[in-house]
Amino acid sequence: MTEYSELADQLRVRLNDLINRAEVIEDDLRHPLDKDWEEQAIDLADDEALEGVDAVLRNEIQQIRLALLRIENGTYGTCAKCGDEIGLERLKARPVATRCITCA
């Protein structure tokens, strides 16, 4: 557990950052459309782009939550496929990795 406490801290910081960004995007999506037709078309295009970003954000938030859960229950750092240890260097580069470099 202590072995990964530094990574857990980094993940928590990243998670907070992502949640803040997701909230900003959601606020943006809730804005009523502009009355002007031309503006409306631009707004719609913007919203679609934001929804795409939102899905990516949500996906990363979910992955980080799962990684933190694995740190808590002691399965973090173990390859989900072969059960080998995932190297610390790999985890530092990609903290949400669930597979070792061989199985990735």
Ligand SMILES: [Zn+2]
């Ligand atoms: Zn593996």
